[in-house]
Amino acid sequence: MASLRLAEESSPSPGESELAVNPFDGLPFSSRYYELLEQRRALPIWAARFIFLEHLESSPSGVVLVSGDPGSGKSTQIPQWCAEFALARGFQKGQVTVTQPYPLAALSLALRVADEMDLTLGHEVGYSIPQEDCTGPNTILRFCWDRLLLQELASTRGTGTWSVLVLDEAQERSVASDSLQGLLRDARLGNLPGDPRVVVVTDSALEPKLQAFWDNPPIVHVPREHGGSPTPIYKDKVPTNRVEAACQAVLDLCWKEAPGDVLVYLPSEEEISLCCESLSKEVGTLALPGAPPRVLPLHPGCGQAVQAIYEDTDTGARKVVITHWLADFSFSLPSIRHVIDSGLELRSVYSPRIRAESQVLRPISKCQAKARQLRARGCPPGSCLCLYPKSILELEAPPLPHPRVCEENLSPLVLLLKRRQIAEPGQCHFLDRPAPEALMQALEDLDYLAALDDNGNLSDLGVILSEIPLPPELAKALLASCEFDCVDEMLTLAAMLTASPGFTQPPLCAEEAALRRALEHADGDHSSLIQVYEAFIQSGADESWCRARGLNWAALCYARKLRGELLELMRRIELPLSQPAFGSEQNRRNLQKALVSGYFLKVARDTDGTGNYLLLTHKHVAQLSSYCCYRNRRAPAKPPSWVLYHSFSISKDNCLSIVSEIQPQMLVELAPPYFLSNLPPSESRDLLNQLREGMADSSTESESFSPQQFRDACILQ
Numbered sequence: 001m002a003s004l005r006l007a008e009e010s011s012p013s014p015g016e017s018e019l020a021v022n023p024f025d026g027l028p029f030s031s032r033y034y035e036l037l038e039q040r041r042a043l044p045i046w047a048a049r050f051i052f053l054e055h056l057e058s059s060p061s062g063v064v065l066v067s068g069d070p071g072s073g074k075s076t077q078i079p080q081w082c083a084e085f086a087l088a089r090g091f092q093k094g095q096v097t098v099t100q101p102y103p104l105a106a107l108s109l110a111l112r113v114a115d116e117m118d119l120t121l122g123h124e125v126g127y128s129i130p131q132e133d134c135t136g137p138n139t140i141l142r143f144c145w146d147r148l149l150l151q152e153l154a155s156t157r158g159t160g161t162w163s164v165l166v167l168d169e170a171q172e173r174s175v176a177s178d179s180l181q182g183l184l185r186d187a188r189l190g191n192l193p194g195d196p197r198v199v200v201v202t203d204s205a206l207e208p209k210l211q212a213f214w215d216n217p218p219i220v221h222v223p224r225e226h227g228g229s230p231t232p233i234y235k236d237k238v239p240t241n242r243v244e245a246a247c248q249a250v251l252d253l254c255w256k257e258a259p260g261d262v263l264v265y266l267p268s269e270e271e272i273s274l275c276c277e278s279l280s281k282e283v284g285t286l287a288l289p290g291a292p293p294r295v296l297p298l299h300p301g302c303g304q305a306v307q308a309i310y311e312d313t314d315t316g317a318r319k320v321v322i323t324h325w326l327a328d329f330s331f332s333l334p335s336i337r338h339v340i341d342s343g344l345e346l347r348s349v350y351s352p353r354i355r356a357e358s359q360v361l362r363p364i365s366k367c368q369a370k371a372r373q374l375r376a377r378g379c380p381p382g383s384c385l386c387l388y389p390k391s392i393l394e395l396e397a398p399p400l401p402h403p404r405v406c407e408e409n410l411s412p413l414v415l416l417l418k419r420r421q422i423a424e425p426g427q428c429h430f431l432d433r434p435a436p437e438a439l440m441q442a443l444e445d446l447d448y449l450a451a452l453d454d455n456g457n458l459s460d461l462g463v464i465l466s467e468i469p470l471p472p473e474l475a476k477a478l479l480a481s482c483e484f485d486c487v488d489e490m491l492t493l494a495a496m497l498t499a500s501p502g503f504t505q506p507p508l509c510a511e512e513a514a515l516r517r518a519l520e521h522a523d524g525d526h527s528s529l530i531q532v533y534e535a536f537i538q539s540g541a542d543e544s545w546c547r548a549r550g551l552n553w554a555a556l557c558y559a560r561k562l563r564g565e566l567l568e569l570m571r572r573i574e575l576p577l578s579q580p581a582f583g584s585e586q587n588r589r590n591l592q593k594a595l596v597s598g599y600f601l602k603v604a605r606d607t608d609g610t611g612n613y614l615l616l617t618h619k620h621v622a623q624l625s626s627y628c629c630y631r632n633r634r635a636p637a638k639p640p641s642w643v644l645y646h647s648f649s650i651s652k653d654n655c656l657s658i659v660s661e662i663q664p665q666m667l668v669e670l671a672p673p674y675f676l677s678n679l680p681p682s683e684s685r686d687l688l689n690q691l692r693e694g695m696a697d698s699s700t701e702s703e704s705f706s707p708q709q710f711r712d713a714c715i716l717q
């Protein structure tokens with residue numbers, strides 16, 4: 001332990017010595033370091049530093065559990081102590097990696113921790129989030145989105161090159177965090193070379209479950225902060241307009257001149273935006289006492305601007321941070337004195353039976369409600385206004401957050417588990433086992449996509465699919481585009497579908513509507529997305545160009561970055577590329593073929609010309625979304641008979657999003673025959689089978705391409 005005594009314990013105060021040097025870069029500490037060190041020492045977790053380092057050194061299984069309240073300093077301090085531990089061991093097996101369930105949290109923590117450690121971001125401290133790898137060869141501490149680490153682990157086979165892995169925010173129950181824990185538990189760390197360590201950090205509510213899962217590892221309990229938590233005040237009934245109620249509650253605090261910052265929890269990003277807009281307007285017109293409050297959104301789309309929530313201004317203006325579930329456990333702000341909680345969250349839940357997403361508005365868990373109250377902890381305690389009756393919390397709220405592994409489409413996870421040669425994903429250790437139906441559906445989909453061989457192991461094609469950071473069906477369409485000479489267009493499409501910068505709001509005025517219509521393509525929504533991207537690039541990635549058309553500029557920039565990375569990946573694995581040909585008839589057909597090769601599971605048919613689409617894989621009826629180009633075009637008014645869709649949502653209406661016309665012949669040519677045979681009985685299936693028989697009989701159909709040929713072609717790439 002002696003070697004672990006580092007700068008913080010022995011370091012003098014500023015002025016006592018100018019010579020103390022940072023052990024990580026050999027440079028003298030700055031005055032900023034000492035300023036932040038004072039703040040760090042005041043965090044509740046500071047008292048647990050030695051016991052943590054002792055457990056990390058001596059844990060027989062190599063695992064340490066850390067449990068404590070939000071805001072106690074876990075996310076910022078534990079990584080630094082792990083870096084000290086690894087430094088003392090000479091970083092024999094690599095750096096320290098810290099996972100976060102949200103990319104934005106990884107970015108924000110890296111910024112803060114680099115500052116606290118007096119090191120340079122991107123050098124010794126870095127982060128890896130989608131489309132941004134801010135690390136270098138000298139990085140010793142890396143904050144990483146958990147899904148990226150899972151992807152890395154799957155393709156490297158081993159457990160990766162880290163000496164300490166910190167799995168932070170385990171109570172969030174992200175699919176990747178749960179899966180990483182399952183994989184690491186099975187790997188038996190004690191037997192691995194380099195003596196790696198795993199630190200699992202959680203809110204105390206999940207501690208008993210994790211303790212049992214990890215077989216009673218040493219636990220560090222973070223002492224509670226001084227000062228009490230506020231007594232929540234509950235409303236008698238749920239407000240009819242949540243956003244209005246939340247705005248009013250903020251204004252009441254301003255009128256009362258109650259000191260301190262405010263944190264507002266709403267269910268969704270849409271409501272956060274509405275609330276910010278409405279509050280900013282009110283604040284501009286009302287003569288509120290004191291400096292006008294600063295209204296700040298906090299949601300996954302904020303990017304680096306998120307750091308504004310931590311900044312103070314000279315005017316001392318009160319901060320009003322409007323957020324949702326993202327800030328249940330991450331983004332602790334010590335200045336918060338008042339919490340306004342809607343008690344609800346809007347989450348996307350996948351139904352494997354009908355392969356559909358739905359947006360579910362539901363009460364948060366008791367654990368989240370408690371965490372939100374604790375945000376206003378202090379001496380004296382602040383206030384917590386719950387915009388719902390207490391009975392909802394008592395009767396309807398589950399004790400803990402829902403494990404996401406029971407709510408997401410598991411095909412991407414099963415693909416990665418297969419990559420790890422886990423033949424039977426159901427055998428993998430999960431904190432909570434996903435429904436067998438969800439695993440079966442994931443296996444079935446991968447099998448249809450030819451990602452599995454006859455023994456249920458990953459096929460060669462499956463190995464390539466697992467290397468591409470896209471959902472399996474989209475990765476398959478991208479691979480197929482190599483065969484059909486439309487890689488350039490499919491790369492754009494893959495990036496646009498991932499960044500989803502579609503029109504998400506109705507046009508604000510006739511001018512905006514006309515500009516939007518000009519971007520719509522007669523061939524369908526997929527071609528429209530390509531057209532939008534190309535026009536965006538031609539505009540010089542201009543933000544005002546996007547604004548005038550109601551397009552999300554940040555999402556388009558993200559698409560551009562992702563496109564570049566996918567292109568790079570395709571070059572690396574030596575896949576054949578093709579020249580741009582967007583707009584030609586041949587390219588249109590090729591693009592459709594590539595799409596059908598990946599999305600044949602997502603096809604629907606308008607059986608009677610009324611716009612009611614019957615899904616092929618199950619007998620659900622759906623309509624085209626109001627943003628679909630076929631709904632907006634003037635002529636011909638009749639929607640296409642056969643369509644391929646990107647997503648099916650059953651939330652508000654049964655709606656198909658991002659839709660393009662296809663020819664049923666393509667489905668017969670490109671979907672596996674056993675997929676067609678397995679379809680539930682319907683007029684559409686009969687029609688496809690007739691087509692199949694007709695095509696088999698016709699030897700003149702030289703253009704037809706058998707699925708086996710196609711499969712072989714892809715494997716050969």
Ligand SMILES: Nc1ncnc2c1ncn2[C@@H]1O[C@H](COP(=O)(O)OP(=O)(O)OP(=O)(O)O)[C@@H](O)[C@H]1O
Binds near residue numbers: 329
């Ligand atoms: N990105 C950041 N920028 C500035 N300060 C930060 C940042 N992140 C955390 N802090 C500071 O560090 C303190 C400790 O926060 P930390 O995130 O370590 O707590 P925690 O116990 O992990 O809580 P949570 O579970 O909410 O992440 C906060 O109160 C805040 O003052």
